[in-house]
Amino acid sequence: MGNEGIDRWLAVRVRRRHALALAGGIGASALLAACGGGTGVERDASTNDREGAEPVSTPDASSRPAGWTAASHAPDAAPDFALVFPADRVNRMEIVVAPATWAAMLDNLTSLLGARGAPGRGPQQPGQAGAGGPQGGGQQPQGGVQQQPVRPGQPGAGRGPGGGDFTPENPAWAKATIRFNGKEWTNVGLRFKGNSSLNSAWRGGTDKLPFKLDFDEFEDEHPEVKDQRFYGFRQLSLSSNFGDETGIRETVAYDIFEHAGLVAANTAPYEVLLDRGEGPVRLGLYTLIEVIDDTVIERSFKDATGAIYEGDGRGASFALGTLPQIESSFQVEGGEEANWADLKNLYNVLHAANRVTDGAAWRKQLEAVFDVETFLEWLAISATLQHWDTYGAMTHNYYLYNNPATNRLTWISWDHNEVLKRPGEAGPGRGVPVGGAQPGGAGPGRNVSLDRKEVGAEWPLIRFLLDQPTYYDRYRNYLKETVNGVFNPDKLVARYTQLAGVITPHLAAGEVAAFQAAIESLKQATRERHQAVTAFLATA
Secondary structure, three states, rough: HHOOOHHHHHHHHHHHHHHHHHHHHOHHHHHHHOOOOOOOOOOOOOOOOOOOOOOOOOHHHHHHOHHHHHHHOOOOOOOOOHHHOOOOOEEEEEEEEHHHHHHHHHHHHHHOOOOOOOOOOOOOOOOOOOOOOOOOOOOOOOEEEEEOOOOOOOOOOOOOOOOOOOOOOOOOEEEEEEEEEOOEEEEEEEEEEOEEEEEEHHHOOOOOOOEEEEOOHHHHHHHHHHHEEEEEEEEEEEEEOOOOOOOOOHHHHHHHHOEEEEEOOEEEEEEEEEEOOOOOEEEEEEEEEEEEEHHHHHHHOOOOOOOOOEEHHHHHHOOOOOOOHHHHHHHEEOOOOOHHHHHHHHHHOOOOHHHOHHHHHHHHHHHHHOOOOHHHHHHHHHHOOOOOOOOOOOOEEEEEEEOOOOOOEEEEEEOOOOOOOOEEEEEOOOOOOOOOOOOOOOOOOOOOOOOOOOOOOOHHHHHHHOHHHHHHHHHHHHHHHHHOOOOOOHHHHHHHHHHHHHHHHHOOHHHHHHHHHHHHHHHHHHHHHHHHHHHEEEEE
């Protein structure tokens, strides 16, 4: 490593780990030990939503819904991680919607994705025919559902290499009742969520669709639920485990990232039932995921007031020429000064001329605005996990947080249902040789080689960094640390067995055989991937 050798690398790493420890983040559950309608607009930001709305007065206790308690519903309750995200059991949640509301939700999804069960039409762009209706204004509410226009910074407003949304806008919010743990939450915001997972499930005609919950989405219309929480959580994400018959890949990936000292969401398995007016019907096993801009940032950083951005669109690649798309490609999810200036600054530093004339000066400028160490470690772990559905092939599935303590953007990983799949498991075009690269440019299955040579300049955060020998050496060190630490195949396989034991009693009889086969395949993929990384590190 020369003058920027292993001593400096270790020192930076220790400082970063120490800072994360001081932040007081939640532990990585059992794997840690094992391995050692409202506005209708997608508004996941806690500080930038409802601008211009009339203030909603706080209701007194007598006007709160029946069953409201300080611990379960009140806004000042501390998040109950042990109850909502248990490590040793499967929780059950029931979603109740009025028949007309459910019909309107399906109509809204039809307008966005086309007829249910029909062949797909591919990712859409704003204004494209069939992309969800005319642009420039929301449609009138129907059946309790609010529709919204595309706005700059909203997911779907831009596309990039290997990416693209299947709709130019998020599905509409609708009102629902949530039942859990013997309690009810009323007038909760419910909408469909997801990109390819939602589109593929819709094409398949299944009712097992992914959802997002917002417990005070409709507080303007229903002041009695102002600041309603779900045991301390305002928002929650329900992943349908699309493409993952094990139902544990999200949990495994997040726990590995957290065990490595990176920011990660909590997860838990949930059995979800849906009542559309004819009684509850079992949808199946879901994974509940903690929302990044709700509680993850707050518990992971000393100062949670920084800008939070979700990357989704062409500008999220930071490729040369995408500066004008930065604002349309990053959804602002929170922060007191979230104005995209920090992202544009990162773009300008990445493409500065001194990158090829004075590497040391360029690295210093980059490290002043971007947490390089976190990114390189994420890159190593994601390569080990074969996390292809993210930066390097897809312009989505990551967040950036501008940490006020350092004034640097920190990388946060998202959406891991496709990790650790063997050839043939990932669907058309997604199977990846266990040992490494596929030839060609970016695309599904092609950003998970270990040397990353197939990743081009259209993904500068990978290509430009790894072209610097100093950073490439650090990346290899993180690969080594991964396989010698958090990616221990024996301990992971034991964890898979333990999770399978928790989940199996909650499966339908016809699901058990496929589930068990999927778990065994995941175990084999884990062993094979460990072997592949070890072999790669043995090369010069």
